[in-house]
Amino acid sequence: MTSSGVATAFLVLLALAVLVGPWTLGTANRLDRLHVRTDSAWLALDAALARRAVVTRAVAVVCGQPEVRAAADEAERAPRPEREAAENRLSALLEDLDRSRLEPALAAELSDAEQRVVLARRVHNDAVRDTLALRRRRSVRWLRLAGTAPTPSYFEIAEPGVDDEPSTLTQRVSARVVLLDPADRVLMFEGFDPVRPDELFWFTVGGGVEPGEELRDAAVRELFEETGLRLAAADLVGPVxxxxxxxxxxxxxxxxxxxxxxxxxxxxxxxxxxxxDDVEQRTIRRHRWWSADDLASVDATVYPVQLPEVLPDVLGGWDGTTRSVR
Structure with missing residues (x-):
């Protein structure tokens, strides 16, 4: 290359640095602020959950329900990876609580604690949504602007009823299919809750079991309805x-x-x-085949949460044991 060519290349690189440098620095700073916001939101949510546990223990004593107190203790002590499941177990017990037995002041305190959890969770998930949206941009991923900051995750917890209306949990049994192609990739759908359309998540094929329907028959039916693929019940392995x-x-x-x-x-x-169906048409955006490595490295919410971890265990065959996953 001639000296003039070197000079031209140098000037081009210099111009790119001048143009890209401020954007890169600004984006990195913005991402850092979003991570700080997410961390602060989690601390606030953690405090709200802790207050709910304290109030719940007092309620459990009045109602004479040691299992509720035990659930509150478990939720408060649970490490972060297990916290969501523990808090949801506590929420389920609180849903079934006979609140008419409580003094008005204690009932009001419990309701206030629950609503503070709701608000803190929404603030936290909003912060997570904004952080993930920026982290998922190709330019941010290519330049590794997130550095070593861990990927934030949504905190999924059922919300109680508001405005003094009772909230009940609908019992739902689902049959789901981990559909694999010859490259050991699993088919996943990306969707959202209509109430929170900005919180996207990936999930496997499957859905609710109809009254009187066998699990395998439900899985086969859901597979056909959602993918158009027809399999026999005998083609399914599991439940794994x-x-x-x-x-x-x-x-x-x-x-x-x-x-x-x-x-x-x-x-x-x-x-x-x-x-x-109508709900699926409104809430499912797309589908994709994912490898276990892809799932482990993506900045996205995946259900079950442990899918990247447990998927390799079933690729080579099933040992006949049905394992619990999150």
Whole structure:
């Protein structure tokens, strides 16, 4: 390269640095502020959950329900990876509590503690949403502007009723399919709760079991309705996993038990989502085949949460044990 060519290249690189440098610095600073905001929001949520546990213990004494007190103790002591499940178990017990036995002041304090949890959770999840939105940009990922900061995650907890209206949890049994292609990638859908459309998450094929329906039959039916793929019940392996979850969707609370089967399909199958029902059409944005490595490295919310961790265990075959997952 001639001296003039070197000079030109140098000037181009210098111009790029002048143009890109301020943007990179500004984006990195913004991302740092978002991480600080997320951390602060978690501390506030943690404090709200701790206050709920304190009030719950007092309520448990009055109502003579040691299991409620034990659940409050468990939730307060649970490490962060297990906190969501523990808090949801406590929420389920509080849903069934006979509050007419409480003094008005204590009932009001419990209601206030629960609503503070609701508000703190929403603030926390809003912060997580904004942080993940910036982290997912290609330029941010390519330049690794997030550094070593851990990926924040939503805190999913069923919300109690408001305005003095009782809230009940709908019991729901689901059959789900871990659908694998020859490259050991699992089919996932990306969707959202209509109440919180900005909080996206990925989930496996499957849905609710109808009254009188067998789990395998429900899994086969859901697979056909959501993908257009027809398999026989005998093609399913499992159930390999079982998941308990308490969550809210479209303003309603659910206590769910999900059973996961494994099935394989050949190369080149086409996924047909034309049979989605109205809710699925409104709330599912797209689908994609994910490898375990992809799931482990992506800045996205995935259900079950442990999917990247437990997926490799079933790729080589099933040992006949149904394991609990989060």
């Amino acid at each position: 996993w079982k998941r308990h979850a308490v969550f809210s969707f479209d303003g309603l609370g659910y206590a769910a038990v999900e059973w996961f089967f494994v099935a394989r399909v050949p190369t080149g199958v086409e996924v047909d989502t034309s049979r989605f």
